Amino acid sequence: QVQLVESGGGLVQPGGSLRLSCAASGTIFSINTMGWYRQAPGKQRELVATISSRSSTNYADSVKGRFTISRDNAKNTVYLQMNSLKPEDTAVYYCNADIQSRRDSYYYNRNYWGQGTQVTVSS
Numbered sequence: 001q002v003q004l005v006e007s008g009g010g011l012v013q014p015g016g017s018l019r020l021s022c023a024a025s026g027t028i029f030s031i032n033t034m035g036w037y038r039q040a041p042g043k044q045r046e047l048v049a050t051i052s053s054r055s056s057t058n059y060a061d062s063v064k065g066r067f068t069i070s071r072d073n074a075k076n077t078v079y080l081q082m083n084s085l086k087p088e089d090t091a092v093y094y095c096n097a098d099i100q101s102r103r104d105s106y107y108y109n110r111n112y113w114g115q116g117t118q119v120t121v122s123s
Helices: none
Strands: 002-007 010-012 018-026 028-039 046-051 057-059 067-072 077-082 091-103 106-113 119-120
Touching: 002 057, 002 091, 002 106, 018 091, 018 119, 028 067, 028 077, 046 067, 046 077, 057 067, 077 091
Parallel strands: 010 119
Antiparallel strands: 002 018, 018 077, 028 046, 028 091, 046 057, 067 077, 091 106, 091 119
């Protein structure tokens, strides 16, 4: 059993900053790509940023230069530093991870989602 628990969301004024964290726990052998997605009301879930196990990063054009994704492999945690926030960044932010687990001599890969954390950018 694997869980992803997000934290760090909240209400912030335009131009402000927030830092999201997502910690993975449970039966983890290794973690491959981790990422952040978001879903605004009435819209589809969209990719925000991803980071590979070797820390190669990928960003949506809308957040490039403002958001930074990072990870701490020792803590099984991924972060999203969000600066210069805009009202259009308002959404529920979800953590995602590709995790390899081990049961006896059997290894298996699954994709997991966190429960989501609300980010609201408003004056």
